[in-house]
Amino acid sequence: MFLGPEIAVFLVDFFILRHRQYDAPAMNRPGGQYWYWHGVNWRALGAWALGVLGYFACRRVPMIADHVGATFVAMAGTACVYRVLSRRQQSK
Secondary structure, three states, X not given: XXXXXXXHHHHHHHHHXXXXXXXXXHHHOOOOOOOOEOOEOXXXXXXXXXXXXXXXXXXXXXXXXXXXXXXXXXXXXXXXXXXXXXXXXXXX
């Protein structure tokens, strides 16, 4: 329930937002491109939290829980939310 949405954030960040290119030395640089707000990416954390809540909501829907699985639906929702929130950040 926690790992699925987290993986969705990682995948969107790496493949879609960063185009499979991270600058590893910049990750430890305060104020650098990966610093966000005091070292916390609140958009990623918010999308992850909504994904966890979505997981619990999907578990209550028998058609989703029995046929698709709540984890995959929560991951898809988390990925979409994080992409939309990150698009707003990039346009500023």
